[in-house]
Amino acid sequence: MKHAVLLTLRVLLLATALYAVSNALKEILLREDELLDTVLLVTTNLVFGAFCWSLGCRRRHPRLRRTSDANESSAPGAVPRPS
Amino acid sequence: MFFASFDFVDFWQMLADHWASELRDLGDWPAGTVDSLVEYIDLFPLVISLLWSIYGFVALFRARAARRRPLPARLPSYTVLIPFYAEPKGALRSALSLGQADPPPDEIILIDDGSPDGMGQIDVTALPPRTRVLRLEKNGGKAAALNAALREVRSEVIACLDADTVVHTPDWTPLLARFELDPEIGAVSGKIWPAEPETLAQRMQALDYLAVIGLVKNAEDQWGGLMTVSGAWVAFRRTAVEEAGGWNEATAAEDIDLSWRLQAAGWRLAYEGSVIAFVEMVPTWRGLWRQRRRWSRGLGRTVSEHIGGVTNPGAAHVPVAFLSLLGATWLWTSLTLGIIRVVDLAYQLTRGAPLVSGPVVSRMVVYAGIGFGFFFVQLLIASFLDRGPWRRYPGLLMLAPLYPLYFWAISLTTFVVGFPNGLLRRDRGRWRRTLRSIELATHTAPGELR
Numbered sequence: 110m111k112h113a114v115l116l117t118l119r120v121l122l123l124a125t126a127l128y129a130v131s132n133a134l135k136e137i138l139l140r141e142d143e144l145l146d147t148v149l150l151v152t153t154n155l156v157f158g159a160f161c162w163s164l165g166c167r168r169r170h171p172r173l174r175r176t177s178d179a180n181e182s183s184a185p186g187a188v189p190r191p192s
Numbered sequence: 193m194f195f196a197s198f199d200f201v202d203f204w205q206m207l208a209d210h211w212a213s214e215l216r217d218l219g220d221w222p223a224g225t226v227d228s229l230v231e232y233i234d235l236f237p238l239v240i241s242l243l244w245s246i247y248g249f250v251a252l253f254r255a256r257a258a259r260r261r262p263l264p265a266r267l268p269s270y271t272v273l274i275p276f277y278a279e280p281k282g283a284l285r286s287a288l289s290l291g292q293a294d295p296p297p298d299e300i301i302l303i304d305d306g307s308p309d310g311m312g313q314i315d316v317t318a319l320p321p322r323t324r325v326l327r328l329e330k331n332g333g334k335a336a337a338l339n340a341a342l343r344e345v346r347s348e349v350i351a352c353l354d355a356d357t358v359v360h361t362p363d364w365t366p367l368l369a370r371f372e373l374d375p376e377i378g379a380v381s382g383k384i385w386p387a388e389p390e391t392l393a394q395r396m397q398a399l400d401y402l403a404v405i406g407l408v409k410n411a412e413d414q415w416g417g418l419m420t421v422s423g424a425w426v427a428f429r430r431t432a433v434e435e436a437g438g439w440n441e442a443t444a445a446e447d448i449d450l451s452w453r454l455q456a457a458g459w460r461l462a463y464e465g466s467v468i469a470f471v472e473m474v475p476t477w478r479g480l481w482r483q484r485r486r487w488s489r490g491l492g493r494t495v496s497e498h499i500g501g502v503t504n505p506g507a508a509h510v511p512v513a514f515l516s517l518l519g520a521t522w523l524w525t526s527l528t529l530g531i532i533r534v535v536d537l538a539y540q541l542t543r544g545a546p547l548v549s550g551p552v553v554s555r556m557v558v559y560a561g562i563g564f565g566f567f568f569v570q571l572l573i574a575s576f577l578d579r580g581p582w583r584r585y586p587g588l589l590m591l592a593p594l595y596p597l598y599f600w601a602i603s604l605t606t607f608v609v610g611f612p613n614g615l616l617r618r619d620r621g622r623w624r625r626t627l628r629s630i631e632l633a634t635h636t637a638p639g640e641l642r
Contacts, residue, residue: 112503112505113503116502116503116510119510120510120514123510123511123514124514127239127518128232130239130242130243131231131232131235131236131239132210132211132214134235134238134239134242135214135231135235136210138235138558138562139231146206149203149206150206150207150210153207159246162243162415162511165510165511166414166415166416166510166511167416168416168506168507168508168510
């Protein structure tokens, strides 16, 4: 249940990010506000979009695995690097 | 001075009004909702292009930081697999490109996937050291060939190379170090550069690889997951592939399939832009259309089978799966919209409306112009990320205005045909006799291009 809520939240964040970036573009393309207002609106939307996008990309459950499992440091042929 | 006179309360009020008005338009069913959705559909390619460009720009700085990162004390061992079908010269050339690999591989295995009599013969005297040929009696497809070799590999990392690919970078350290430094990484996709494009179809693909595919991979790497590794040039952690049950032999795009399965299991896929291989582009439009249709079919198949994997705890590909579904929806809706607009335009013309001043046409012209602008920004950032091939093939820049036409003619049509086909039907990844010319030269000395 908790995972479903987190996943929904991630998708919502990603969608909000795209929505914010779209609004920034709409502001550039379709609106006729004052230049300073336009610049501020576009910048805020882009920063907000980037923030939401990077939050949506973050995983809450990183794969927990022992390093030795993944790396098999005793495997034949491993190449030690000169220090 | 600016901050002293700036009214933050006013600004937040303006921002809130801006969002409220957008949401009000979206909720104003039916006319407002439809108009807003149409605007978002039209803007979607620009939004995605902007995302790729921003993350490509960030990648320029990340690449510099990565070069300063300390290397691990040891590197994992690796074996290279080169599956081929009736393409022995290509496979031999790929194996020979590994001669300078540092550190050297444990083994190079050329897998002849049941080539017809006399078409799989390799000159064994020309093979580099620690290379052997594994001959399969029956032709089972690339996935089956890789699975057959997987059973014989004991190295920690398995690198896969297609028979039309030659490795350009002799230093494998950055690629192997990714596995050692991050135990969550299940696969690392190498960078692909186009090899000597000659025909127009090859030049357009080269543009696609350099201006779009490389930039997309860079962005996806920063989002934590890849839509797919490049099957032509990729390295996998062996335990990850074994855990996933190997390559799926019942699909035509085994790389997309395995990418999604690994990420659903919590493995991360990465992109290493400093280890480069040249891939020969498909020389004909017909061959290209078939290749892209196969990719779309593979994506459709993968989505239908593995979309549930994004709900797994720790799934790494939520953003790319989200964008894939959104992209698929966008392609269908924009195609439908395009048809409606053309019909509407024809209707307006029959009623004597002027062509140039029509609102639909003027809107299309504005969007096309802005689309070109965004593409050139993308091109500029991509050329900073990959200076070598742009210096070598400067003529590709002249073809940039044709790229949108190429995108719509190839990507859209193959997707419209291939994706639903993959969603609904099972297919098997059999080899088709290659259309490529065999004489791809190992044309650049290692280190010549940077």
